[in-house]
Amino acid sequence: MTDLAQDSLAAAQAPLTQAKSMPAGFYTSEDIFTAERQNILLKHWSFAGREDQLPTPGDYKAIDTAGGPVVLLRGDDGQVRAFANFCRHRGSILLEGSGNCRRIVCPYHAWSYFTDGKLYGCPDMEDAEGFDRVENGLIPVRMETWEGFIFITFNQNAPGLAHHLGDLPGRMASHRLGEMRCTWTLTIECACNWKLLLENAMETYHTGTVHKDSVGAQTSRTLKTEGQWLCLQVISGRSIATLPGTTPAFPAIEGLDEDARQGTYFTVIHPTCQFAVAQDSMWWLNVLPKAADRSVLEVGGCFPQQVTERADFADNAAAYYQRWEQVAREDVEILERQQIALGSVLYRPGPLSTRDDLVQQLSLWVLNQLPNH
Ligand code: FES
Ligand SMILES: [Fe+2]
Structure with missing residues (x-):
């Protein structure tokens, strides 16, 4: 070096x-x-938080990481997931701090997402050719947990957390x-x-x-x-x-x-x-x-x-x-x-x-x- x-x-x-x-x-x-x-x-792998910091469906915690803004989110199905914390339209940050939401609504042009990351609403996109809602959900971040501790990695090839x-x-x-x-x-x-x-x-x-x-x-x-x-x-x-x-x-x-x-x-x-x-x-x-x-x-x-x-x-x-x-x-x-x-x-x-x-x-x-x- x-x-x-x-x-x-x-x-x-x-x-x-x-x-x-x-x-x-x-x-x-x-x-x-x-x-x-x-x-x-x-x-x-980086430590990201505890699952019990998100006890209820819809609970979220926005975190800063070496790979950029990430949000930890407990979905309506009870599952905790990690996503890149920005909108798939033009990249506005979606959530800050911690709290609870039913839907994530982008503060820029109001696209919205379900708590499992799927795209829910996207106003005035009818004429966008080849636009695919399924492909425009939140970007998942690789995540694993051990005893309630959440770890994430940006390396898809990293060996597992265990x-x-x-x-x-x-x-x-x-x-x-x-x-x-x-x-x-x-x-x-x-x-x-x-x-x-x-x-x-x-x-x-x-x-x-x-x-x-x-x-x-x-x-x-x-x-x-x-x-x-x-x-x-x-x-x-x-x-x-x-x-x-x-x-x-x-x-x-x-x-x-x-x-x-x-x-x-x-x-x-x-x-x-x-x-x-x-x-x-x-x-x-x-x-x-x-x-x-x-x-x-x-x-x-x-x-x-x-x-x-x-x-x-x-x-x-x-x-x-x-x-x-x-x-x-x-x-x-x-x-x-x-x-x-x-x-x-x-x-x-x-x-x-x-x-x-x-x-x-x-x-x-x-x-x-x-x-x-
Ligand atoms: S950047 Fe989110 S709706 Fe436009
Ligand atoms: Fe010390």
């Missing part, structure tokens, strides 16, 4: 005890960003994530490269400093994974989904396996999604890369359905939301400063700690997807 000097890449690929960080261009070059979009973001997730479903089986409900989301605009967000999530080296006023120092172990994901476990017999001074209000999920009881799984599901799975809840951090130095982070929080039905749920969930938000903002703040330094003409890749093992693995995963690396 032209923006990555070969000697720097060799140092980044050295054994961990001799390895250095990736060169600055990996995080600052628009050419690298374009190559990542083609070879990674449009090629793999192949992508490898042994993640087995590792998380005792959490019964399919029984969870998403009760909270937060969106943060970040002036940093998408990979900094994910690398940060894969080490606890920083937690005693960056998070000294919140979660504090943590110890973790790296777990072996198969498939397109990485995992470390932060060791703590109690859930770390609330801050250390507060006692988690909700009980541990019944039937957690021996490993799951030891702590919280922090994962990166390549390329842009992180699931954090604690003994009583899970939260995701999903990154939408916008430019080499700009990303959007969405944080979402989920609890077992029966917990969300408790009378004291809202009062006690607030402590979880506060922790998830505070820690995410602490991370973004330090990463935005790191991004500024990466733009310095004097920047040189620094040596890695053995606690940066997954930082290195993550960078090399990305590098290996790029042509001529």
Whole structure:
């Protein structure tokens, strides 16, 4: 890659005890960003939301993706689908935010669509020769779900989601994530490269400093994974989904396996999604890369359905939301400063700690997807 000097890449690929960080261009070059979009973001599966965020027929959620605007939509038949979120006439965006609709009506010239994507109405099109309603429904986006988590891809040839997730479903089986409900989301605009967000999530080296006023120092172990994901476990017999001074209000999920009881799984599901799975809840951090130095982070929080039905749920969930938000903002703040330094003409890749093992693995995963690396 032209923006990555070969000697720097060799140092980044050295054994961990001799390895250095990736060169600055990996995080600052628009050419690298374009190559990542083609070879990674449009090629793999991306997390898009939870099915339970669309509980009722007609519910929709418009999302921004690496491949353009997409809408998740629960049809009148109860099925959740993903479509390109624009009109087949002349391309107006159809839906924004989230809500419920009986028909999707284009705000431009009022073509309309059923909730399963079929074209419903198209005024004054009688004289258009060869016009075929069936061919002018919304464009479907390839979508698969696992335990209520929706993933999409723009690559018709990508191996299925189960192949992508490898042994993640087995590792998380005792959490019964399919029984969870998403009760909270937060969106943060970040002036940093998408990979900094994910690398940060894969080490606890920083937690005693960056998070000294919140979660504090943590110890973790790296777990072996198969498939397109990485995992470390932060060791703590109690859930770390609330801050250390507060006692988690909700009980541990019944039937957690021996490993799951030891702590919280922090994962990166390549390329842009992180699931954090604690003994009583899970939260995701999903990154939408916008430019080499700009990303959007969405944080979402989920609890077992029966917990969300408790009378004291809202009062006690607030402590979880506060922790998830505070820690995410602490991370973004330090990463935005790191991004500024990466733009310095004097920047040189620094040596890695053995606690940066997954930082290195993550960078090399990305590098290996790029042509001529
Ligand atoms: S762009 Fe939608 S009806 Fe014209
Ligand atoms: Fe952090």
